[in-house]
Amino acid sequence: MTDALASKLAHLPTAPGVYQHKDTKGTVLYVGKAKNLRNRVRSYFQEGRPKDKRLRILVSKIEDVEIIVTDTEAEALILENNLIKQLQPRYNILLKDDKSYPYICIKNERFPRVFPTRKVRKDGSKYFGPYTDVKTMKVMLKTIKDLFKLRSCSLYLSEANIEAGKFEPCLDYHIQQCAAPCVGYETEEHYNSTIRQIEKLLNGKTKELLALLKDEMQRLATEKQYEEAATYRDRIAAIEAYSSKQKIVAEDGADRDLFALALDREEDVAIGVLFTMREGKIIGRRHKVLRPIEGVEESELMQRLLEDHYTEATFFPDEVLLSHTPCDPEPLEAVVREGRGRIVELRVPERGDKASLLRMVEANARLLLGEWSLQKAKADADRVPRSVQSLQRDLRLKHLPRRIECFDVSHLGGTGTVASCVVFENGKPKKGDYRTFKIRTVEQGKPDDFQSMREVIQRRYRRTLEENGPWPDLVVIDGGKGQLSSAVESLKAVDVYGKFPVVGLAKRLEEVFVPGDSQPILIPRTSSALRLLQRVRDEAHRFAVTAQRKQRAKTNLHTELLEIDGVGAKTARKLLQTFGSVKRVRTAPEEALAEVVGPSIASKVHGYFRTQKGKATPESEIS
Helix, strand or coil, rough: CCCCHHHHHHHCCCCCCEEEEEEECCCEEEEEECCHHHHHHHCCCCCCCCCCHHHHHHHCCCCCEEEEECCCCHHHHHEEEEEHHHHCCCCCEEEEEEECCCEEEEHHHCCCCCEEEEECCCCCCCCEECCCHCCCCCCCCHHHHHHCCCCCCCCCHHHHHHCCCCCCCCHHHCCCCCCCCCCCCCCHHHHHHHHHHHHHHHCCCCHHHHHHHHHHHHHHHHHCCCHHHHHHHHHHHHHHHHHHHCCCCCCCCCEEEEEEEEECCCCCCCEEEEEEECCCCCEEEEEEEEECCCCHHHHHHHHHHHHHHCCCCCCCCCCCCCCCCCCCCCHHHHHHHHHHHHCEECCCCCCHHHHHHHHHHHHHHHHHHHHHHHHHHHHHCCCCCHHHHHHHHHHCCCCCCCCCEEEEECCCCEEEEEEEEEEEEEEECCCHHCCEECCCCCCCCCCCCHHHHHHHHHHHHHHHHHHHCCCEEEEEEEEHHHHHHHHHHHHHHHHCCCCCCEEECCCCCCCEEEECCCCEECCCCCHHHHHHHHHHHHHHHHHHHHHHHHHHHHHHHHHHHHCCCCCCCHHHHHHHHHHHHHHHHHCCCCCHHHHHHHHHHHHHHHHHHHHHCCCCCCHHHHH
């Protein structure tokens, strides 16, 4: 911690507010809220406080803290949510709509228009949704259009423009789809009364709206305004028909929001689902993807989901039902209480009808999580790295080289010859498919890379033929024309030549050779295709050398101990199991050796290594 940061922490206020952790470049790493800024921010740097991996990494990068003081914790919550959406800090849980869902907008203007949109602007307009089912939204808009005579034009209907007579009634007026406020045929007061009815409909308050419409119809009928009364009668019938199609799930007719979570820790993702219930009927569903969630408890995820929703909500219910208790419910309850005008409880029901309702929401969350996983798997499978596309282009291949297999041979002076096969899929190593081969057809001490390559290729693809795959899209041989020709011979011998393309990559000039062509293919050194081939080749070389060293080390370890008079395989194994390596056996005191193999053998072992003192220790023995 720097002196400047320590000084800032010492003078933090105890007021509520928002804090931003920043790195050396001033990039915001994390945004949080606090009831007491001093206590909360200092807690990150307390030595005794347990920290998960994510938090430890965050704290190690903090070089500065910026704070914003607010009057209340509820204000801090709203500000925190806005800053997270604006800054997208790396260490915050980020929420993302699974797709761009449409809203119904009531425009902030004189004689407001009602229309669908996918963009929410902070211009004072009212937005209802989002609608996960576009068909439902269209039914709602058609209901509004059939019931209410609203304008659809985008004219600037200022009072001065209307009084100046700048407009004329359009076709909508003549077919009785608009009351023509543009020419003063409808007053602003009457139009706004209609808008308030539409808001009730969009909020699912159909009972209240029907009661108002019936009272108005009765009044008009009493005053013998039968045509106007008939208009209201038709509105009532349309709303009742629409309301009857909504699923009734609670007989008490309450307004509720139901939240549930489904988590996949392996994929580092959670799905948060909200069911909106108005007057006992489910009128909408939406969900969000929360990532990353490593080291984050369910209570914190639920907190983030609720904060995201209620800091921008335009309607607040009588009750909020949750699958998990949020980690800090007080500021949330304050926001909902302010919006509703009374205390609203955040509950996790454990039994009864409300628990059954929540189980339905949880089932939907699990279903959506499964769909997300399937879509991700498909997207990952369909995603082709640029290097793989470039390789197809530069080598003029018929198919994308999604699966690449590469071979290399390693030995030490012709002894302990080992061949490796590494596999890359979509440009990345697939280490579970790596294989090593002990070469059997080459005499020890007489290196023959060509014969070694023939053997490994023949063994590899005879086995692949017997098991019917998986087949590579491209085979890369580490070497020039000689090694490539040897590989081609073996492919022909097992009758798979031509089933997939094969190339050789020569080390000296990074030249790519193909069978039947004495001239190499020239791939630009800056090409991602050549870099991919080099990565594959280097990985095959590394894997082969590692396998060869392990084999040599294993042989040398046993050979070294077995050279000692009186030490057989059983005694050597006991020494290795006890001391771990020949090096440790060499440096062990004679007394320690005697406890394992007895005084007689211990004296021989100790004497042997004492005579070897001063000789260089083979690298393979050090393990």
